[in-house]
């Protein structure tokens with residue numbers, strides 16, 4: 424199952440063109456095209472999930488605790504040579520991707536750095552960096568094996584952007600997925616008031632700009648701890664001519680006023696922070712979101728609802744693909760946490776492929 | 788296994804495998820698989836380039852198939868080709884090098900990670 428199953432055919436009604444980082448050569452593009460096809464073969468073409476499913480049909484029953492089901496699935500997979508091949512290919516395509524992206528961007532490093540520099544101070548998008556900012560220790564993980572992680576190389580934003588292009592196997596080349604989430608899968612607050620929107624952990628700002636396009640009258644701010652991500656996001660928004668703000672802040676300690684946002688949006692953030700920070704972030708959102716506001720969360724699905732194959736992939740992703748905190752999130756009860764921090768359901772949650780969606784609000 | 792950043796996990800997250808995980812019984816098999824993948828990628832790169840080149844040349848009526856077959860590089864060009872060939876070879880054989888540099892001896896997929 425794809426990470427996200429959304430109908431993107433209508434999502435691009437609004438003018439929305441991404442600015443994919445420019446690689447050094449057509450050869451690098453063809454290499455990465457190959458990696459994209461390899462990835463698509465591993466995800467789909469080799470039909471590993473179907474093979475595993477036939478051997479694990481008796482473990483479909485989701486009433487058993489997911490951790491116990493996982494152990495049984497892994498035991499079965501241990502005897503399947505195809506599982507070894509699948510794991511090897513999955514790891515290799517990721518390593519090939521990063522090697523080529525890094526070397527291609529590094530070949531023209533000065534040009535890319537100049538690009539980021541020349542966007543500085545240009546509008547309509549704004550950039551707020553905090554000169555004294557210290558990235559938290561828990562962020563020192565190379566998520567998805569990205570070399571130097573999210574914040575240690577000035578080109579991390581460009582690396583990440585091209586990396587996710589391959590990750591989404593071409594389905595997000597023009598930000599279709601972000602546009603679809605925002606345009607087709609995001610309810611407004613019940614009273615319809617949307618004046619200020621916060622995009623939590625915005626990375627290169629693909630949802631931030633999509634939010635501004637859907638709510639042109641609103642003030643839209645994307646926050647992230649990573650300066651390279653924010654610089655890249657700002658550069659991209661300047662190129663697209665979209666008036667949004669990018670600000671260097673922690674999701675668990677934003678510094679914004681109480682009740683100051685009508686909407687808080689979060690796309691695949693929570694599985695990348697430790698449980699302690701998940702809790703602090705929910706407390707923070709419950710403080711800055713106004714009563715009746717909309718809190719929309721799109722993230723990995725809960726392990727309790729996973730098929731045996733999904734449990735297997737979750738485990739691989741956590742251990743072999745740098746998703747160090749993926750299990751913290753997936754094996755927790757996120758509904759229970761939302762409740763604990765005072766949220767109530769604003770609209771029925773749903774699944775988009777293996778992405779789970781929560782719409783929450785605060786009672787008035 | 789590895790002292791690289793992937794070997795450590797702050798804040799009690801899931802322990803990550805090291806920088807050279809091994810999935811088959813013998814690390815040489817992992818290296819072989821990677822060589823095949825790299826070869827395929829390199830092959831695709833040159834196929835893609837060749838298609839583009841042939842198309843452009845034919846469209847402009849510049850080069851015939853016979854001229855291509857008779858092509859010999861001059862000294863400078865030969866030097867550049869050699870540098871490319873060396874990168875090509877290095878990319879494909881890279882994993883054999885990492886075998887000597889510290890590949891794990893315990894299969895990562897054996898459940899003993």
Ligand SMILES: C[S@@+](CC[C@H](N)C(=O)[O-])C[C@H]1O[C@@H](n2cnc3c(N)ncnc32)[C@H](O)[C@@H]1O
Nearest residue numbers: 573624625626630647648649672673674690691
């Ligand atoms: C998987 S990405 C999020 C993807 C993004 N929302 C998008 O639409 O493409 C995770 C991001 O979270 C950021 N991040 C992680 N922990 C954070 C924190 N505590 N505060 C702010 N940003 C954080 C990282 O820098 C990274 O850019």
